[in-house]
Amino acid sequence: MLRDIRARREAAHFVAMGGADAALALREARGDVARAQVWLSQAKPPRPGAWESQGGTGTRSAPTRALAAERSGSMALLVDEAEGLTREVVEARLALVELDAEGPRLSRDVAVLERQRPSLEAPPSGAEGNPLWGEYVAYREKRLGELKQGKAVEGPLRWEGYARMRRGFAQGLAFENLMVDRLRADAALPRAERRFLGDFDRPRIERWVGVWKPNSNLRFADVLVIEEGPSAGRPPRVETFSFKSRDLSGLKPNALQAQMIADAKEALGYYGERLVIRRPSLQPFLREGREVSVQRVRLIYEGGQFKPMSANDFDRAMSETRKQIPGVEVSFQ
Structure with missing residues (x-):
């Protein structure tokens, strides 16, 4: 070796x-x-x-x-x-990430995109031998087809932006898998010994649950936890988790604070307060239709090398995020 x-x-x-x-x-x-x-x-x-x-x-x-x-x-x-992450689900999640991806994009002009059509056999400098190049060519073709059909989509990402987005997507999904393993192990412990799910009697952990709110429409929570045990006629306890594998280590104090506040605000807006659960298999646990109140939203960042370098900057950003978005619990794992 x-x-x-x-x-x-x-x-x-x-x-x-x-x-x-x-x-x-x-x-x-x-x-x-x-x-x-x-x-x-x-x-x-x-x-x-x-x-x-x-x-x-x-x-x-x-x-x-x-x-x-x-x-x-x-x-x-x-x-x-086994986790419900079928190819269709993964592709749908990737499409949502691509929709929000930052970075330069190519023109929406169909004629321009056809002239600039990439070749599978002739990757640009830096993409030679990269196994993602074939996926990128297929992505470009699909986006060109959508634009030809008159769909209201953005121009495709440039190659460098797509490769960066795709790597981030894989890393984020791996971190999500790890956190789901942790939550399941936590749920198996006696209630008094749990770190994450101590407020539940019998927590049911569900991944990528469709939830709907008037302002954000249909979104998918990374994890939704709902009380599976009896609740004496009360609405079941519901908590949602948003996992971020985002590199915050190089951000300056103001940028770090702004990013964490934006992430917390997004998590609350998409997965907090009152929302409608769209997954049919969860209907038996809902007492008052499909709309529920979310008792807690947790935003969990991947730590390690992604954690802010300065402990003081980190503490200030965490404090300000809790102050401005009190409905979200922020932590690093």
């Missing part, structure tokens, strides 16, 4: 980014990085509580899972049928 790492830059990068899990995968694949990526994607997820044996940070498995999805370029690595 060491010989492979020293001899091949790709293998060295794979292990440097993925840590011990990637090193084990590379060993199992006998130095073949492509096979190692597949092995890593098929490995069993960590057992509940496994993050505790890794120093309590829970940050090791998320980057490796994101790395496998990013470097393979395969949407299949993001699909998890």
